[in-house]
Amino acid sequence: MAESLVEVRGLKKTFKRADGTEVQAVRGIDLDIYKGEIFSMLGPNGAGKTTTISMISGLLTPTSGDAKIGGYSITKQPMEAKKLIGVVPQEIALYPTLTARQNLEFFGKMYGLGGKELATSVDEVLDFTDLRDRAKDRIETFSGGMKRRVNIGVGMLHKPQLVYMDEPTVGVDPQSRRRILDTVIRLREERKMSVMYTTHLMEEAQELSNRVAIVDQGKMIALGTVGELIQQVGEEDRLVLHIGEQRLPDGLLQKLQTVEGVTRALYDEPTAASEDGKQAAPGKITIYAKRGRKALPHVIQIANEAAMEIMSVEVREPDLEAVFLQMTGRALRD
Ligand SMILES: Nc1ncnc2c1ncn2[C@@H]1O[C@H](COP(=O)(O)OP(=O)(O)O)[C@@H](O)[C@H]1O
Ligand SMILES: [Mg+2]
Structure with missing residues (x-):
């Protein structure tokens, strides 16, 4: 003890x-x-x-x-x-x-x-x-x-x-x-x-x-x-695919959810800069997966098949930032 x-x-x-x-x-x-x-x-x-x-x-x-x-x-x-x-x-x-x-x-x-x-x-x-x-x-x-x-x-x-x-x-x-x-x-x-x-x-x-x-x-x-x-907060990794201004191909999120280990796939539309100082953000897809790195090649293959261009990919393992975000709804670093 x-x-x-x-x-x-x-x-x-x-x-x-x-x-x-x-x-x-x-x-x-x-x-x-x-x-x-x-x-x-x-x-x-x-x-x-x-x-x-x-x-x-x-x-x-x-x-x-x-x-x-x-x-x-x-x-x-x-x-x-x-x-x-x-x-x-x-x-x-x-x-x-x-x-x-x-x-x-x-x-x-x-x-x-x-x-x-x-x-x-x-x-x-x-x-x-x-x-x-x-x-x-x-x-x-x-x-x-x-x-x-x-x-x-x-x-x-x-x-x-x-x-x-x-x-x-x-x-x-x-x-x-x-x-x-x-x-x-x-x-x-x-x-x-x-x-x-x-x-x-x-x-x-x-x-x-x-x-x-x-x-x-x-x-x-x-x-x-x-x-x-x-x-x-759960032990899922997050894969973030940055896709810029492209339109989200029909049925893509559903297809991504069929990849082994993937539990959810969400799309955030690109946003314009706002008057109160928020920066413009390009569109992105966030995929929650048990083992993000393992799911990644399949995710990229599905994106390719849908003729979607991926500008960059981030693999984010769960961290204390995620804990703070879930508990407060805000990012730790504002
Ligand atoms: N002497 C003080 N008089 C009035 N408010 C204070 C004083 N010291 C701290 N605060 C306020 O108390 C809160 C907590 O401050 P602080 O303990 O310094 O936070 P942290 O160290 O986590 O940044 C803040 O809102 C701060 O403005
Ligand atoms: Mg202090």
């Missing part, structure tokens, strides 16, 4: 705007984070991810509800609870004119480290984040990706059991992003830490997570392993 490190119960946050209106940023979240797992919170901008992380790390007081970390309530026993967690915030929180090492030393002292323990911990963190040879350079000379790595270093200095990371790859180049993702995996593999990771990127949640909570508009709409979540 998995052992819970974090237990979040009935967590809510309502903000009051200056004009007196209210924003229900978090509307009642219940979840557990297990020891040694990477737990992702996946949701679009404004879903309430940062608000949730801020509450369960003691930076923001909940309107109601609570979180326990290692059994300690973050609202009632914040000192004990905070010792167990490290926080890597969304905004870079480093001193630009200090060096990487000086920043780590500064934050280490804030965590109550000192003397030999501090020096050893800073060295370890510099090694872990691969920043040893830049330790004596000022933060202001660092790239965005390197600053993020120092930030991760700050979050793990006091050897917490759990690290919270709030969208650590936003605004960094692909190479730095890869390094950050690898660092997250190494926190679990090498340090046996738990990680709570927020992202609006389906690919990141899919790659990193032992379990994923999908959040939208302050609520959790699904929770499980990637496999479990995908099973909820």
